[in-house]
Amino acid sequence: MHRDSEPDRPGTRRSAAWFGLDGKLGFVHRSKLYNQGYSASMFDGRPIIGICNSWSDLAPCNAHLRQVAESVKRGILMAGGVPLEFPTMSLGETLMRPSAMLFRNLMAMDVEESLRANPLDGVVLLGGCDKTVPAQLMGALSVDLPTVMVTGGPMLNGKFRGQDAGSGTHVWKFSEEYRAGRMSRADFGAAEACLSRSSGHCTTMGTASTMACLTEALGLSLPGSAAIPAVDARRHNIAEHAGGRIVAMVEEELTPSSILDRRSFENAIRVNAAIGGSTNAVVHLLAIAGRAEVDVALADFDTLAADIPLLVDLLPSGRFQMEDFAYAGGLPAVIRELGDLLDTGAATVTGRTLGENTADADNWQPDVIRPRANPLREPGGHTAVLRGNLAPDGAVIKVSAASEELLRHTGTALVFDTVEEYHEVADSPDLPVDADTVLVVRNAGPTGYPGMPEIGNLAIPKRLLDAGIRDMVRITDGRMSGTSYGTVVLHVAPESAVGGPLALLRSGDTVTLDVPARRIDMDVPDAELRSRATALAPPGAESGGGYAWLYRRHARQADTGVDFDFLIGRRGHQVPRRHL
Ligand code: FES
Numbered sequence: 395m396h397r398d399s400e401p402d403r404p405g406t407r408r409s410a411a412w413f414g415l416d417g418k419l420g421f422v423h424r425s426k427l428y429n430q431g432y433s434a435s436m437f438d439g440r441p442i443i444g445i446c447n448s449w450s451d452l453a454p455c456n457a458h459l460r461q462v463a464e465s466v467k468r469g470i471l472m473a474g475g476v477p478l479e480f481p482t483m484s485l486g487e488t489l490m491r492p493s494a495m496l497f498r499n500l501m502a503m504d505v506e507e508s509l510r511a512n513p514l515d516g517v518v519l520l521g522g523c524d525k526t527v528p529a530q531l532m533g534a535l536s537v538d539l540p541t542v543m544v545t546g547g548p549m550l551n552g553k554f555r556g557q558d559a560g561s562g563t564h565v566w567k568f569s570e571e572y573r574a575g576r577m578s579r580a581d582f583g584a585a586e587a588c589l590s591r592s593s594g595h596c597t598t599m600g601t602a603s604t605m606a607c608l609t610e611a612l613g614l615s616l617p618g619s620a621a622i623p624a625v626d627a628r629r630h631n632i633a634e635h636a637g638g639r640i641v642a643m644v645e646e647e648l649t650p651s652s653i654l655d656r657r658s659f660e661n662a663i664r665v666n667a668a669i670g671g672s673t674n675a676v677v678h679l680l681a682i683a684g685r686a687e688v689d690v691a692l693a694d695f696d697t698l699a700a701d702i703p704l705l706v707d708l709l710p711s712g713r714f715q716m717e718d719f720a721y722a723g724g725l726p727a728v729i730r731e732l733g734d735l736l737d738t739g740a741a742t743v744t745g746r747t748l749g750e751n752t753a754d755a756d757n758w759q760p761d762v763i764r765p766r767a768n769p770l771r772e773p774g775g776h777t778a779v780l781r782g783n784l785a786p787d788g789a790v791i792k793v794s795a796a797s798e799e800l801l802r803h804t805g806t807a808l809v810f811d812t813v814e815e816y817h818e819v820a821d822s823p824d825l826p827v828d829a830d831t832v833l834v835v836r837n838a839g840p841t842g843y844p845g846m847p848e849i850g851n852l853a854i855p856k857r858l859l860d861a862g863i864r865d866m867v868r869i870t871d872g873r874m875s876g877t878s879y880g881t882v883v884l885h886v887a888p889e890s891a892v893g894g895p896l897a898l899l900r901s902g903d904t905v906t907l908d909v910p911a912r913r914i915d916m917d918v919p920d921a922e923l924r925s926r927a928t929a930l931a932p933p934g935a936e937s938g939g940g941y942a943w944l945y946r947r948h949a950r951q952a953d954t955g956v957d958f959d960f961l962i963g964r965r966g967h968q969v970p971r972r973h974l
């Protein structure tokens with residue numbers, strides 16, 4: 395039994411700085427926990443494992459994580475550890491306003507401070523919905539205790555009228571059909587429940603599925619964990635294994651900083667291209683790398699993916715959904731298929747390498763997970779990073795979700811200062827648009843909105859929809875949902891609200907998108923841009939207080955991951971001062 399008045403003794407567990415103490419302080423730390431019926435065995439020196447749970451009824455994708463936590467607890471107990479589950483803030487993508495992204499950094503702070511302040515030796519993170527997984531990873535990496543992530547898993551495939559229908563992707567499709575009068579109000583309403591048939595996160599390769607896959611590619615979750623449906627018994631099996639594994643990781647002192655290096659992130663970026671992952675992965679991975687103190691740049695998402703074919707045929711880039719992906723073999727099959735395109739020597743939470751973890755992974759359905767010899771899309775077709783006089787620090791476009799014929803396009807800009815202004819006129823028969831128009835919505839960046847919302851896949855104007863137009867070039871300093879598709883230039887940096895050149899663009903200007911050349915430019919002479927810049931009103935004085943004020947002051951731009959400037963890096967898990 396650890397009993398000592400020195401909180402930071404080398405060679406002892408971190409939790410011993412609480413439970414191993416004699417005197418008043420040890421008494422207080424232990425005594426209160428007896429109120430939950432624990433016996434003294436809890437304090438005999440076994441690892442104390444936090445289960446950091448983002449369960450919330452307000453985050454429907456995470457609403458089942460209380461049950462998943464029970465399986466994690468079982469695994470921890472079976473391995474001789476003590477599980478202590480605790481809640482943090484959670485982020486429900488579909489409900490939070492103005493944008494769940496506004497709160498990603500806040501949740502990361504909650505996770506970080508909860509881990510450091512408490513008597514924990516290791517942690518299992520339970521997340522699912524889009525922002526919850528990156529927020530948990532960001533917080534945990536800054537603390538650097540032994541960490542395993544268990545994602546909540548996707549819902550069962552959406553099914554509507556005998557057809558598969560995917561989260562998000564089919565919402566956008568159906569709502570366009572409804573606006574065009576090709577789908578009845580009753581049918582549109584009936585589809586609501588059909589897209590959410592079980593617990594779990596979105597069924598398409600949207601941001602949640604992408605981040606689950608990239609967590610696995612980084613080596614921070616157990617092999618196979620990303621794809622298994624939330625209601626599949628094997629979700630609980632993997633949760634139990636994670637519980638067992640974290641106890642061993644504490645013994646091995648296997649921390650995220652001893653797992654993650656540049657190779658891990660290169661693998662994740664390459665896997666993102668092979669799975670047709672969400673553009674949101676770009677901002678999240680940049681932020682996660684910042685916490686891990688690994689150098690990753692925006693350009694890496696283009697250059698590292700240049701030789702990666704699209705292998706996974708999932709919506710929105712392809713046809714299938716996560717449930718199909720799980721049955722086909724999930725991410726281990728993709729990793730094995732990618733083979734020498736990855737650095738399979740990278741470390742993982744299993745204590746083995748990525749390559750060792752996936753050496754026996756089978757691909758059971760080559761139509762869902764394509765072999766390298768027969769990819770869904772040839773290499774070079776994923777995230778393109780654009781630069782030009784509209785985006786000096788960069789912008790991204792998901793090529794696999796765009797229209798081939800629009801990848802080189804020149805058109806006249808129609809510019810909106812807010813997304814609300816666009817929504818007011820989107821259905822107007824007089825809107826001055828044709829199929830070549832470039833729709834622009836600005837002030838949707840990190841600090842401008844604030845919170846960089848997913849407004850980028852603007853609905854096609856009604857008069858064009860009626861004429862059968864399904865895609866057009868759109869540009870924004872905001873993001874778009876990982877479940878959406880279209881020729882949409884996103885994450886323009888610097889954003890217009892901090893004086894980025896997008897603020898200088900006017901309706902009527904000519905804009906050229908050239909994805910093969912990686913360019914996004916406005917055809918406006920430099921002298922004219924300088925005079926427009928002089929005329930530009932300076933950014934308004936920051937009004938209001940609260941968290942949004944903090945966010946506006948400290949959120950970095952999209953090209954570096956939108957983390958707060960003061961949160962970058964590791965701050966470790968040194969035991970804080972006592973208070974008694
Ligand atoms: Fe939560 Fe899509 S809304 S994962």
Ligand code: MG
Pocket residue numbers: 487524562596600601602875876877
């Ligand atoms: Mg989403």
